[in-house]
Amino acid sequence: MTENHTQYAADLEFAKQLADLADSISLPRFEAADFTVATKADRSFVTDADTAVEAALRAHIEQHRPDDGFLGEESGQVDQGSRQWIIDPIDGTSNFLRGVPNWATLIALAVDGKPVVGVVSAPAFGQRWFAALGDGAWKSVRGAAPTQLGVSQVSSLDEASLSFQSIEQWEQAGHLSPLLDLTRAVWRDRAYGDMWSYMLLAEGVLDIVGEFDVKPYDLAALIPIVTEAGGTFTDIEGATSAWNLSSLATNGHLHDATVSFIAHAKESHR
Template sequence: MPAVTDSLAADLDLALRIADAADAVTHGRFRASDLKVDRKPDRTPVTDADVACEDEVRRLLAAERPDDAVLGEERGGDTTATRHWIVDPIDGTKNYSRGVPVFATLLGLVVDGDPVVGVVSAPALGRRWWAARGLGAFTTDVARGIEAAPIGVSAVSALGDAYVSTTDLEYWREIGAQDRWLALTRETWESRAFGDFLHHMLVAEGLFDVVAEPGASAWDLAAPAVVVREAGGRLTDFAGAERIDGGDAVSTNGLLHDAVLRIVGSPGPAGP
């Protein structure tokens, strides 16, 4: 076990160094007057910074871990290898392209199908979150002078006291499940739509209690899953399986997870 822990610590150290390089790319192009914004076939935006960031991450991984596979949002890749890294160069590209500072690079390491290292780096916010299996979860907060503080989920145990977030009601409409989100909001204290990486990190920090996200890909979840779980929470799909490729996600402080799944994971529209 110590050897495994040492290996993960080395992988985490690499991921943090790569995040520094990614931040230099994304922050350097943030609000650039010549930022190029295109649309992918699914009509989601992609900027030249997305591509440049992923290419830099791939270059560094190839130099440091040449035997590891890589899956990236912009360049595709392999998820069948025993060890593979999953990269979202800019999570929150819509924000990035509009000059909104809520964006992050997500870098996760998956071993034998299990996310074990995760880094979420948001340079315009001066924030970073990271974790590795068995090593805990931590954050940096430049504005508060915090370099590496441990984080943990909330102790809220009643759904009626929960602070919840989603991404966009339109995603719920697209899958014919908007009634489930509305049912969840009726059962909880307050709801917001922070979206993307940020609401999962707020769960990990104990500032939010529940996230329900009906549209999510592996690159959206690989890194946050490690941080949330190491902070003491749970991240599953709507069926309750601990996976990042199910197309949806629920992250909670753990205490509320089953209650949330009973609402958002139901096969049909939820009742009142």
């Protein structure tokens, strides 16, 4: 299969250029472990690699796409506009700090608030996932020719593989009991964490991913990849949005059943 070229093809190529720039900064720092660390107000970590990547991408966008807006995890929002680049410079900073290779730069373009281009670049894995609206979802490994992605065909919860990301997230959101009920209903549950869970879903390896306490820069790049692979991406209650602080991604076949299961379990534990 070959990649198509629809209206966002040029934006996708630009996003890949941004990913190349990000990788050139982040991977050497990860391998050398010479970064400095600070704690943000929300008690999450930020390294100078995070800030360096975001500053470089923001400068590149401002130079080459001066009419587009910007939203970055570290520097906030600049001129939202109808077209906005949304950046998480290092998704999985805690992994980055501990030498775990499960981290990535997330790059998205949203048009009128809808993510239409997504690139997830994980240089420590040597893998990159990307999609543009109407072009399908793709994965490349160490620069090899990309292969197209497709979600699984699992259609029953008792045959599904679930990644719930973090028990603490679900507990703080008041959904611990529904999570435990869901883990008992599915075939298998794990917490693969961060962007990788969603990419495994797009590859057809997982069937359900759910998460709380997530911001647009955590999700925007993931949405086109999951949906172009044939999946469905909403918040926990089934609303289509990257802005509602929760996420539920499935292979599509299981989405309505999963939303209903969580809602029913939540109600039964009141």
